[in-house]
Amino acid sequence: MVGKLRKGENPDVKLLESMRLDPIDGVPLIELHMARLSRTAVHFQFATPDTEAIRQDILSYKVESTVKLRLLYSSDGSYELTHEALQPLIEPIRLRLAPEPIPANIDKDLLSFKTTQREVYDSFAAQKADAADVVLYNRDGFVTETTIFNLFIMSPAGVLMTPPATLALLEGVYRQHLLNNGAQSRLIHVDELQDAGRIYVSNAVRGLLAAELAA
Numbered sequence: 001m002v003g004k005l006r007k008g009e010n011p012d013v014k015l016l017e018s019m020r021l022d023p024i025d026g027v028p029l030i031e032l033h034m035a036r037l038s039r040t041a042v043h044f045q046f047a048t049p050d051t052e053a054i055r056q057d058i059l060s061y062k063v064e065s066t067v068k069l070r071l072l073y074s075s076d077g078s079y080e081l082t083h084e085a086l087q088p089l090i091e092p093i094r095l096r097l098a099p100e101p102i103p104a105n106i107d108k109d110l111l112s113f114k115t116t117q118r119e120v121y122d123s124f125a126a127q128k129a130d131a132a133d134v135v136l137y138n139r140d141g142f143v144t145e146t147t148i149f150n151l152f153i154m155s156p157a158g159v160l161m162t163p164p165a166t167l168a169l170l171e172g173v174y175r176q177h178l179l180n181n182g183a184q185s186r187l188i189h190v191d192e193l194q195d196a197g198r199i200y201v202s203n204a205v206r207g208l209l210a211a212e213l214a215a
Contacts, residue, residue, distance in 0.1 A: 014072045014116045015040050019058070019173075020205045021069040021083065027058055029204055032173045037073060040113045047077030057081060068205045072116070086205070089132075093201055093211040095146060096131035097190065098124050101139045108168040111144070121147040131214050133201070141190045142167060149201035150175040152208075153188060160200065163188050173204040 017037055019027045027033065034051040041049050054071070058081065061069065067083040102111070102120075110120050124134045125147040133146040144163050145151050150172040152160045160183035165171050167187075179185065193199065199211045 011075065012116075014074050015044070015046065016114045016116055017071040017073070017173075018114075018203070018205055019069040019071065020066065020207070021058070021061065021063055022066045023063050027069065029173050029177055030055060030058060032176055033071075033204070036114070036171070036173060036176075037071070040115070041073065043109075043113060044075075044115075046073065046075045049073060049077065049079075054079060089206065089209065091210045092199075093133065093149070093209050094131045094214055095133055095135050095199070095201070095211050096128055096214045098134050098136050099127055101137055101141075102144065102168075104139055111168045111170065112165070114170055135193065135213070136169075137190050138167060143188050143190055143193050144169040145172075146201060149203050149206075149209075149211075151188075151193075151211075152178070152183065152200040152202065153193060153196040154198035154200070155184075159184055161186055161188060172202065174202040174207060178202065178208065 015037060017033045019033055021027050034055060037049050038051060061081055063083060066086060068086055069081060069083045071079060071081055073079045106120055110117060124136060128134045133148060135143055135146050137143045143151060144167045150162060152162045155161050160178060162175060162183060162185050163169060164185040194213060199213060200208055201211045202208045
């Protein structure tokens with residue numbers, strides 16, 4: 001399945017960056033987005049992104065209110081920018097544990113890099129029932145992320161803790177922003193998540209949000 005993402009082998013698959021665009025502040029984490037796009041392009045042997053041109057197009061993208069800005073990047077180096085309105089979310093974000101762990105034979109690239117090939121996430125999202133999102137975990141019982149958010153718990157010392165990238169999860173831009181500002185990564189077992197006093201989720205569009213785990 002990795003091969004289908006390599007340059008030219010599946011033109012329908014694109015690299016993806018989802019950003020928060022404010023009409024005044026622009027994209028606050030744009031440098032982290034450009035860095036991740038470049039890393040992903042190298043990994044999948046896509047054309048090297050002209051990050052300066054992309055950055056300028058983003059800076060000149062005009063909106064009247066804060067929106068979700070979507071960058072789709074093709075293997076030949078072409079790209080497109082589109083946006084959509086932000087729908088209101090109710091905190092705490094209600095989460096439900098996936099009914100089964102992530103299959104052991106899943107291609108880890110589909111989890112570690114942000115692309116339009118999201119079948120794995122979509123299959124879990126379809127099982128959220130009355131919750132807003134689903135918490136994923138591996139066969140050893142360690143949580144990784146949700147289908148659209150990175151996951152955090154607050155330690156007794158007041159430090160945000162998030163699962164490590166070695167577990168094969170998306171290294172979200174806002175997750176990296178939080179790690180750069182005092183958050184830490186370590187293994188978090190499903191049992192610890194269920195006992196956690198404070199749970200949070202994050203992504204680059206929504207920032208850090210309070211969450212709760214459905215019984």
